[in-house]
Amino acid sequence: GAVVSQHPSRVICKSGTSVKIECRSLDFQATTMFWYRQFPKQSLMLMATSNEGSKATYEQGVEKDKFLINHASLTLSTLTVTSAHPEDSSFYICSASDLDPPAKNIQYFGAGTRLSVL
């Protein structure tokens, strides 16, 4: 149980294009999903908290117009990197927390998406 699917696992795109990353909770419902960015050999940096049916909450310094987050259902959140540039190249990871105890408040992670912007 508690599987989070993230797609695609790897994407290469040209500078100026937009890229959408999907995060799905496969066997549980998640009102809250989180989006992280991780640079090589570094820790995870939280970008935003996504709540189903409401606007995402972005961390300080994260451009909300560049990183669009939509959480349309209890099992799906998407991150769209708009007008991507080489500096957006990174490893993006999502996580989701189960509604039901005792798993509540445990974040389960997707396998991540490696974005390379040429």
Place this chain on the structure above:
Amino acid sequence: AQTVTQSQPEMSVQEAETVTLSCTYDTSENNYYLFWYKQPPSRQMILVIRQEAYKQQNATENRFSVNFQKAAKSFSLKISDSQLGDTAMYFCAFMKWPYGGATNKLIFGTGTLLAVQP
């Protein structure tokens, strides 16, 4: 603001031996969660163990156990009978108690890279 500190960037242990990873944190909260996650070379984040701050008993999961010292704000992870598959980056993480019901964000340490040697 809460902070999590992992003072050991890298550690090495022989297969079948025991190793302890250190983690300290700073918070003014009385109730909270603490976690250890592992990130193997695949980069999939995997939950190792969770501790609720109100519980005095240290959490255990098979070969993994913690030493939770609330007054000292210390949360170390002990891995017994180390296996080659334990080779990974280990992150300590803090989560505020979800008083409002929604899951709160994780605050990660910088990680400890553990290498298990054959």
